[in-house]
Amino acid sequence: MDDKSKAQAIAKALVQAKLAACVQISAQGESVYMWEGKLCEEAEYYLSIKTTAALKDKVVAWLEANHAYDTPEIIVLNAKASTEYQHWLQNSLG
Numbered sequence: 462m463d464d465k466s467k468a469q470a471i472a473k474a475l476v477q478a479k480l481a482a483c484v485q486i487s488a489q490g491e492s493v494y495m496w497e498g499k500l501c502e503e504a505e506y507y508l509s510i511k512t513t514a515a516l517k518d519k520v521v522a523w524l525e526a527n528h529a530y531d532t533p534e535i536i537v538l539n540a541k542a543s544t545e546y547q548h549w550l551q552n553s554l555g
Contacts, residue, residue, distance in 0.1 A: 465489070467529060468506040474527070475510060480520050482553035485509040513554060514539070 462468040465486070472484035487507040494501055512520050517537055524535055542550065 462506045462508065462529070463503055465506055468508060471524075471527065472508060475512075475520065475523065478523070479554050480516055480523055481510045481512045482550045483511040485511070511550065513550060516554065 462471065468486050472481075472486055475481040475484055485508070487509070489504050489506055492501075492503050492505050494503075510520060521535055521537070524533055
């Protein structure tokens with residue numbers, strides 16, 4: 462996400478929709494990549510979206526429908542959380 466206010470809007474929308482319990486917005490970093498045959502350099506913010514495996518597909522579909530990029534980077538990682546964090550996550554998502 463190239464704009465902090467857009468990153469914040471996505472984070473707030475996901476949490477308010479109860480698709481994510483928390484969205485962490487990273488400090489701005491720089492990406493270097495090829496796009497349509499051209500070398501690009503962009504400053505970007507990265508989002509770490511904390512949700513459940515049951516909501517993963519809904520989150521991915523929401524991002525694909527609402528992200529400003531034609532091809533947003535969406536990487537799903539499976540992680541094990543502490544019991545207390547899992548309880549908080551479940552309670553936050555309803």
